[in-house]
Amino acid sequence: MIEEIIIAGFGGQGVLSMGKILAYSGVMENKEVSWMPSYGPEMRGGTANVSVIISDERISSPVINRFDTAIILNQQSMDKFENAVKENGVLIYDPNGITRKPERTDIDIYTIEASEYAAKAGMSKVFNMVVLGGYLKVKPLVQPEYVRKGLEKSLPARHHSMIPENEKAIEAGKGLIQLVSKKA
Amino acid sequence: MEEVKLMKGNEAFAESVIRSGCDGYFGYPITPQSEVMEYLMKEDPEVKRTGMVVLQAESEVSAINMVYGGAGCGKRVMTSSSSPGISLKQEGISYIAGAELPCLILNVARGGPGLGTIQPSQADYFQSVKGGGHGDYRMIVLAPASVQEMADFVPLGFDLAFKYRIAVLILTDGVIGQMMEKVVLPEPRPRWTEEEIIKNTPWATTGKTADRERNIITSLDLDAAKQEQHNYKLAAKYKLIEENEVRCEEIQCDDAEYVIVAYGSAARICQKVADLARAKGIKLGVLRPVTLFPFPKKEIHALAQRVKGMMSVEYSLGQMIEDVQLAAGGTLEVQFYGRVGGMIPTPEEVLEAVENKMVKL
The missing domain is CATH 3.40.50.920 (Rossmann fold)
Incomplete structure (x- = not known):
């Protein structure tokens, strides 16, 4: 098993930390992982992305440009990464802020209304965990117990009181994800 | 078994520095390696861990000369930077080579020439292996390809530096510095005591005693014939390294x-x-x-x-x-x-x- 993922959106949406929690969950399940952030000038321009690889075997290149799954949280990222999803791959996006919907017909496309849900529930801090929950529903790569351990490892101890809220958000995300276009 | 951690290359490197019994880090911030000093400052090893000094110098030139001074006293010292900053350090590195001082230097290289970009580059290869500073000299250059090697090459680098009295450069780029991977950190080893430094570095300026000649740390010799002999001595050392340390x-x-x-x-x-x-x-x-x-x-x-x-x-x-x-x-x-x-x-x-x-x- 190897899963190559890109998570892309605005800075502040928790893109990098979502990737880190996912990667740490993989570590806890004794898988090989890599987490490679964009750190170039685009970071200063407000967009952020991270590629995460989770694999049963040693990872060769941490630098990837074709993805099994793209998790897209703003329009710039949609423009940049829609065509980078591998054939038969998965694209997950939050429709909030998306002006041009994805058009690929050779991949499975899902929406997750995570920002709307998080705002209504007053949980904007764990928006990224709602998205992560949706992703894990589509690709249950890591078991929930390891996601919890991943949270414990990723969050500083002073924020461990937030873990239940994060887990609630992950559960909510699993119910929010919707398949909108199945590959032809 | 030691715990498996998920760390950035720069952070794993910095943690390994503390664990390698390093006495002093002298640096100046530059992307994409600023996490090294940030991590060291946050850990505050001088107060909270090993007593190791972490100092932000006023410039790269100062930092490398602090390394010269520390190394001359037999201390395990190091600096880190990225390409333009490493260029600034070249004069000091040449002096370190001339004076045969052991030290560790990290270059998380970025695109050049000039200020260039902050993204990954390997355009500092010539500078690293052919002598970026003046004079006939070499450094041992290690090129890690994983976060694990970023951690492992710190103790290895210090060991090689002291074995041969030579500057060891770890040459990497923003991919390895910025990415997170699984890493098992090296076992901590203590800093040398003053007695151990005197025993392990008989060439260093640790304070002259009556039973030995004065130790002099210098890269200057105005007598060309003597300088030539010094150059041949360096050449013999580099040859020995070529015979024994290829990896x-x-x-x-x-x-x-x-x-x-x-x-x-x-x-x-x-x-x-x-x-x-x-x-x-x-x-x-x-x-x-x-x-x-x-x-x-x-x-x-x-x-x-x-x-x-x-x-x-x-x-x-x-x-x-x-x-x-x-x-x-x-x-x-x-x-x-x-x-x-x-x-x-x-x-x-x-x-x-x-x-x-x-x-x-």
Whole structure:
């Protein structure tokens, strides 16, 4: 098993930390992982992305440009990464802020209304965990117990009181994800 | 068993520095390696852990001269920077080479020349292995290709530095510095006591005692005949290093008909290229120099005798290829593929280059 993922959106949406929690969950399940952030000038321009690889075997290149799954949280990222999803791959996006919907017909496309849900529930801090929950529903790569351990490892101890809220958000995300276009 | 952690290359490096019994870090911030000093400052080892000094100097030039001073006293000291900052340190590095001082230097290289970009680059190869400063000198140059090696090469680097009284450069880039991977950190080892320093570094300026001559740390000798003898002494040391300290990794080379030579993060990308190539029936292997000086000449020469094609893949316009071609000798013409300015080649484009430049010929 190897899963190559890109998570892309605005800075502040928790893109990098979502990737880190996912990667740490993989570590806890004794898988090989890599987490490679964009750190170039685009970071200063407000967009952020991270590629995460989770694999049963040693990872060769941490630098990837074709993805099994793209998790897209703003329009710039949609423009940049829609065509980078591998054939038969998965694209997950939050429709909030998306002006041009994805058009690929050779991949499975899902929406997750995570920002709307998080705002209504007053949980904007764990928006990224709602998205992560949706992703894990589509690709249950890591078991929930390891996601919890991943949270414990990723969050500083002073924020461990937030873990239940994060887990609630992950559960909510699993119910929010919707398949909108199945590959032809 | 030691706990498996998920860390950035820069952070794993910094933690390993504290665990390696380092006495002092002197640096100046620059992307993409600022996490090294940030991590060290946050850990505050002087107060909270080993007593190691962490100091932000007023410039790169100051930092490297603080390294000179600390190393002259027999201390385990180091600095880190990225390409433009490493250029500023070259004068100090040349003096360190002349005075035969052990130290560790990290370069998380970025695109150049000039201020360039902040993205990954391997365009500092010439500067690292051919002597970026003036005079006939060498450094041992280690090129990590994983976060694990970023941690492991710190104690190794200090050991080599003191074994040979030489500057050891760890040359890497923003891919390895910024990425997170699993890492098992090295076992902590204590800093040397003052007594241990005096015992282990009889050449250092640790305070003259009545029973020995004065130790002098200098790179100046106005007598050309004496300077020549010093140069020959350095040459003998570099030769010894070339005989004893070559490290490289051969990946899928046993049955290879074609070989890519690549180091650092580029070697990781090329491992994926080898997998893609083999899926298409092309027997491709990767030779990864772990030490850039000393360079794995014998290993490359041996491969060149039996493969059909060889290609150097670098994030540069073609620097290491000169050493690969020299090592290969006249038996084959070494091909080249590179990206520059902070751009990184994709496995697919390297595969295309392999097919067009080697396989189809």
